[in-house]
Amino acid sequence: MTSARIFFIGGLMSYRALFGWMNPWIFVPSLLVSPVCQILLFAYIGRSAGVGTDEFYVIGNALNYAAIPCMFAMTFTIGGERFGQTLGLVLATPARRIPLFLGRSMPVIANGWFVAMFGVVVGSLLLDVDIPASAWPLMALVVAVGSLASTGLGLVMGAINLVYRDGATMGNVLFLVLLIFTGTNVALDDLPDWMAAVGRCLPLTHAIEATRMLADGATWGAVRGLVGTELVIGLVYLAVGLGAIRLFERLSRTGATLDRI
């Protein structure tokens, strides 16, 4: 019961506590306007170069932008606590770490899903992309799985914040890595083999591919494998993140790293 309450109620309260500053004046331009701008940028580059379809860029960039809230917010759930000097107090509680930190991921996943879906919807409207109505429910599900996988990567980054106070800066680099390696704007088949291989180990790659296939009329059976792979990748990142939190929490106790803010 305690762990369930920490997961659901604690997760939601900590999200309110850490992201109370996220008012509409910040949320709308940074998480709704920016992804649409990114979609338009790459769609018009594609049009002028005669490469790819608008649908390709809308789906790729909308899902890619889910990484912003997922990675940065998850990183901030630890980094922000550290800066506010609440992390030591949280870590001094007997709360189990798995529900404590996984609970924090739920609102983050929902946020990432909303941002990506907003990008797909608005991008489709602006660029007149025709996606069959029947595809939307499954696309929404796949986007949720992609958001979960991105959040897993964010949890790993958050764990690094336990020992390295500037861990959040890596997020900028990782976002670019995802932009290049996940097939967001260049299909994996057109990337060098080693880049495609790296991309297949990253979150979002399989979700982007599956979403594009669904938008083109593919059935659930055709994308099931891709979605399953994305889910496994996400769970692996979450597991690595939780393992890293356990390891780095111990290292923070031996190395006194939490004293540096």
Place this chain on the structure above:
Amino acid sequence: MPLTERPAVEARDLRRTFRTKQGVLRPTRKTVEAVKGVSFEIAPGELFGLLGPNGAGKTTTIKMLITLLIPTSGSASVLGHDVVADVREVRRRIGYVFGGDRGLYERLSGLDNLRYFSELYGVPPREQKARIGSLLELVGLTGREGERVEGYSRGMRQRLHIARGLLHDPDVFFLDEPSIGIDPVGARELRATIAGLREQGKTVLLTTHYMFEADELCDRIAVIRSGEIVAEGTPGELKGLVSAGRVLEVETYGVADGVVETSRTLGGVRSVVVEDRGQVQVLVVSCEPGAEVTQAVLGQLGDTRVGRVSHRDPTLEDAYVELVTR
């Protein structure tokens, strides 16, 4: 104080070393021994003070006791649970409060801060409302609990910290400089709250810079200097360390460089410090019993303008100053 039952807190030869590295191309490594073999015991229900100057090792000692730092060597236990091996058991039984503005969720209300930590400490949902209500009453925040913490005064924040630390009804409470930066009225209320904890039978470890606070609240005090405990006893016993002598106070208007050092070398002088009191600087000289040093000290002051010269009995602060400046 002889301990006849299992101590609530026990530290045995605790040591903690920090290693730091600076620079990338030519890194310089530094090793600092923050705590050098600290040992003490706190009886159940006792209010124990840990006094010492900044950097003496008080906070490091507390952080080891509350499981946030692992000792480099030595051992410690809280209510019989080892602070390294039985981490969760220790965390269930302790409350921890530190001084200062930070450590609260600014964008949440005081009530929501307490609700969140209630969840983390596993306070049963049915008990949360009543527990939080009584704690808000205890710390005098009833009626303000719905406001965001970012609008709280420093005193209100500190009282909220104390309420947070008491949510799970801990048996042992660690208070690390809780009154720092609080105005006199707030500090008095805080002392009343801390005294109330002792009346409830809680074991309290308190660190503070304010001697009158320690004198008023603590059953026993340990003075820590450069990572080592240099004295331990009741406030009365510590005062007794210097009570055989007298304290000379000389008001001056600008003490020249070197006067403190040369005065310390005078026969019969134990310690000399300078205190700023408004416009004047007061030379506080702790003397050996029977020593008459007034003329000699005044002689050291030379042309410095001198105000009132007086003698008084030593206080706990005099004992502290002598202990940490030896």
